[in-house]
Structure formats: structure tokens, C-alpha cells
Amino acid sequence: MQGVLAGAAVAGAVHAAVNARLLRTPPADPPATAARVRVVVPARDEAHQLGPCLDALTGQTGVPRLDVVVVDDGSTDGTAAVAAAHGARVLAAPPPPPGWLGKPNACARGAAEADDVDVLVFVDADVRLAPHAVAGAVALLDAHRLDLVSPWPRQLAVTPVERLVQPLQQWLWATTLPLRLAEGPGRPSMAAANGQFLVVRRVAYERAGGHGAVRGEVLEDIALLRAVKRSGGRGVVVDGSASARTRMYAGAAELAAGYEKSLWSALGGSPAGSIVAGAALAAVWVLPPLAGGRAGLVGYLAGVAGRAATARRTGGRVWPDSLTHPLGVLALDVLLVRSVLGHHRGTLRWRGRTLTG
Structure with a gap:
């Protein structure tokens, strides 16, 4: 044995x-895109994180038609004021209806009325994007005829417990998921995604039912990729280590x-x-x-x-x-x-x- x-x-x-x-990597020097892109930042009590996140979004290159929306998910710490001070458009998420969790509800609010958008980008407030990150992700969608990519940010692990556990996220999908096979439509069980930085074509998002299709999912990112695949779309996790960085959790607790x-x-x-x-x-x-x-x-x-x-x-x-x-x-x-x-x-x-x- x-x-x-x-x-x-x-x-x-x-x-x-x-x-x-085999892991696909967005180009470090992507061409400018003509796509109309909306970045949605769901934020609940993220005043301490939001400023640097929005500064990085403001500094995106190669995306001339970029719209940034911060969805204030019932914050009590001045999140909306910080967002407005950094020039972002602020939307207020209503309280989650029965059957909805907070993040899917906020993401759905940010994606609403996006008929004039080609690509939706979901970014968490604790993520810091490199200047080429959004254009690079869109270039990857176009180059490989994908409907969704999830550029996995470089995970900053500081304390011993973080260094012990946090890298297991990437190790798990690298060890168990056949990446090329997982790209295709169908096979929803073959899915790995990270909602910290997720990029999806609007038509594929709406065809899959958007965040309404994953309203009660704690892991709404993986569930959204599965919904896209079930509806005939193609998507996969990709390398985001040069595009984004984040410290997901600070300390053991x-x-x-x-x-x-x-x-x-x-x-x-x-x-x-x-x-x-x-x-x-x-x-x-x-x-x-x-x-x-x-x-x-x-x-x-x-x-x-x-x-x-x-x-x-x-x-x-x-x-x-x-x-x-x-x-x-x-x-x-x-x-x-x-x-x-x-x-x-x-x-x-x-x-x-x-x-x-």
C-alpha cells in the first residue's frame, strides 16, 4: 500500500x-484593446484596502474604454467615501435577498445594466494589479478563444501559518486539474477559479445567468466558471503572478x-x-x-x-x-x-x- x-x-x-x-500566461506587453471593459470591485468595509486598488486600476494601460465601479456592500467604515475620493463610480448594493450571499449580490449589482460592455472584470479590494493586467487578460481571451480567464494573483504569504497553507491553493489545481482539457465547454467539475481577479466576456456571463446563477454559492468564482462551461463557454485558470498580487489573509486567525x-x-x-x-x-x-x-x-x-x-x-x-x-x-x-x-x-x-x- x-x-x-x-x-x-x-x-x-x-x-x-x-x-x-501548460499554464497560460497573459502577455507582459499586450496590445491595446478596443473592448469596452467594466471593472467591478465589490467592497464591504474595505476603506483600508480600496485606495491602492483603485490607484492600480486608474493606472491600467492599453484599455482606453475602461469603466470602474465600486459596489459598496453595506460598509460602515467609509468605503464609499474612499472610492469617490479616488474617482470611482460608486453603487450601493441592496441587502442580499433571501437565497443570496453578499458577494454574489454585490457583483450582480455591479454587472447590471452592462449592455454597452464587452468584458466584465471582477477585482477584490485587496488586489493590486500591474499596469498591463486588464489588457493582458483580454488579450488572452482573444488569443485562445476563451470566454473566461481567472488570472491567479501572486499570493503574498508572510506569517508561518500563511506560508504553510496559502500556497496549497495553487498546488491543488496544479496537481489535480488537467488544464488543457479543462478549458473546453462542458465538464463543469473541471474548474478552478479565483474571484480576486476574474475576467469574462459579457455575453458569456449573461448566457450563464451571471451571478444570479451562483447567488447562494460561497465559492461563487468556481461556480461562475462552471456555469459558463455548462452554457457552452470556454474558460480556465491562468497565471496571474506577474499581473496581480495580494495578501489574501493576514495571520492565523x-x-x-x-x-x-x-x-x-x-x-x-x-x-x-x-x-x-x-x-x-x-x-x-x-x-x-x-x-x-x-x-x-x-x-x-x-x-x-x-x-x-x-x-x-x-x-x-x-x-x-x-x-x-x-x-x-x-x-x-x-x-x-x-x-x-x-x-x-x-x-x-x-x-x-x-x-x-
């Missing part, structure tokens, strides 16, 4: 290395709350499926190193190699962080169990709201 598990770890590392070569709100559905699509997926992760990348022996060493080194290949390709820290890979997977599984329990008890909260999705 140890040999089988080690073989699975080796296969995962090989797949991650292949995906590192914020990271734990952020992961627990969604892990119950992130890995397997449901609490039961996620538990099965978490058990599989532990079996392949945690148990063999603990068991020791030659097979355990092979499994450990394969996990380190896959983690290193992914980090190198996505702008992460390679060494020494990759060496702690089994501990990271174990920490992720602990967060998963807490997420499933919180979902079952109805105690999961985020940004002051109870999550019922």
Missing part, C-alpha cells in the same frame, strides 16, 4: 510539472476564518465529498512520510517536488517552504474538519454575516 501511495504522489508531482508548462467559511464545499463540492477528498490528500501526502521507509521517502520527496514546481511557476516562495508540504496538507485537513462542522452547525460567518449557502 505504501508503494501505491508513493506512486500517486509521484504522479501528482509529474502532473504539477506538466501543468507548470484571519486565514482560519477565511478557509473555514468555504472548505466544506471547496474540495469535493459537498461536505461528504470534501471529507473524502481531504482523506485522500492525507493518505497520499501525509501518511507515507509518517510511515517512513523507502516508499515514505519517495512520497515525501514527490510532494516537495510538486509543491516546488507549482511555487516556482506561480510566483510563490520555493525554499524552504516546500519542505513543510506534509504539514501544510495536515493543517488544511484540520481546517476542513472545522469547516464541515461549522457548516453542519450553521455557525460559519464572514464579514459579519452568517453563511447559509
